[in-house]
Amino acid sequence: MQSICIPSIECWIETIVPMVDRRTRKRLATRRAISDAATRLIFDKGFDNVTIDEIAHAADVGRMTVFNHFSRKEDLFLDREQEIHDLAFDAVRTRSGGTSPIEALRLLAHRLIEQPDPPFPLFDGTERFVETVLESEALKARARQMRDDFVRALAVILAEVAGRPEQDADAAFAAALLAAAWASAFLQAHALLLRSHDVAAAKRLFLDLVDRGTIGTKAALSGTVYC
Numbered sequence: 001m002q003s004i005c006i007p008s009i010e011c012w013i014e015t016i017v018p019m020v021d022r023r024t025r026k027r028l029a030t031r032r033a034i035s036d037a038a039t040r041l042i043f044d045k046g047f048d049n050v051t052i053d054e055i056a057h058a059a060d061v062g063r064m065t066v067f068n069h070f071s072r073k074e075d076l077f078l079d080r081e082q083e084i085h086d087l088a089f090d091a092v093r094t095r096s097g098g099t100s101p102i103e104a105l106r107l108l109a110h111r112l113i114e115q116p117d118p119p120f121p122l123f124d125g126t127e128r129f130v131e132t133v134l135e136s137e138a139l140k141a142r143a144r145q146m147r148d149d150f151v152r153a154l155a156v157i158l159a160e161v162a163g164r165p166e167q168d169a170d171a172a173f174a175a176a177l178l179a180a181a182w183a184s185a186f187l188q189a190h191a192l193l194l195r196s197h198d199v200a201a202a203k204r205l206f207l208d209l210v211d212r213g214t215i216g217t218k219a220a221l222s223g224t225v226y227c
Contacts, residue, residue, distance in 0.1 A: 027069075030061065030065070030069065031069040031070075033059050033060075033061075034055065034056075034059045034061060034065070034066055034069055034070065034076065035070075035076055035077075035079045036059075037055055037058035037059035038050070038055045038058075038059075038076035038077060039076075039077060040058070041054055041055060041058055042076075042077050042132060043128055043132060046132070046135060046136070047073075047074075047077060047132060047135070047136040047138065047139050048136055048138065052066055052067075052073060055076060072142070073138075074138055074139055074141075074142035075142070077132070077133075077139060078133075078139065078142055078143060078146060080120070081146050081149070081150075083120075084120070084150065085150065085153055087108070087117065087120070088105060088108065088150075088154065088157075089153075089154070089157045091104045091105060091107070091108040092104050092105065092154075092157055092158065092161055093157070093161060095107075100218075100226060100227050101158050101161055101162065101174075101226055102174060102178065102214060102217055102218055102221065102226055102227060103214070103218075105178055105182075105214070106210060106211060106214040109182070109185075109206070109207060109210040110207060113203050113206070113207055122186075122203065122206065123189060123190070123193055123199050123202040123203055123206070124199060126190070127190070127193060127194055130190045130194075131194070147179055147183060150179055151172075151175045151176050151179045152172075152175075154175040154178070154179065155168070155171045155172040155174070155175035155176075156171070158171040158174055158175055158226060159171035162225040162226060163225075164225065170221060170224045170225075170226060171226065173220070173221070174217060174220075174221050174224075174226045177213070177216065177217040177220060177221075178213070178214075178217055180213070181209065181210060181212075181213020181214065181216070181217065182210060182213070184209060184213070185205070185206045185207075185208075185209035185210045185213065186206065188205060188206075188209060189202040189203070189205045189206035189209070190202065192205050
């Protein structure tokens, strides 16, 4: 996900990948330049009105270079999928002793609000991003697919840290409930933000809904290793 205020490519690379070789830095810089160019054009014209050729021209690369970095047009705008996975999965894997996997994700929500992560500025300047997604059927479909992919991957991680089989039904159930709670909390908080322009109120609503969703998930998974 790109925020409206896009940091410099150099700063982003230093923050995300401080110890990589020159070739990798160049590849990441090119990828970020393409994504940034796409984001600016899509914000200006709308997703459905921007072509790959326009994006390639704005990024000063060839059309094939765009596809070398992004397999589909939607991913030029929704380009944070792996980072979202890493953030959530690291929270589960590195949780402190006595903290359940489900609780670890609730605590992650609070940390992201209290100490914003640069790639994920929850509710700070993100109104246009959400509006752009909601205006495009293609972006909404891709966002739903990304959510489904996340649920499947989270279920695997939950089963892994609990020492359960990869296809554990309880892990899949927990992942689906948690993802639904987060998605609903995010969308409801943004709806409030668009109506009121009150960032603080949006953050409070987001955390309240995540907390309540976590309580419901814990109740549903009571007696399992995931609680």
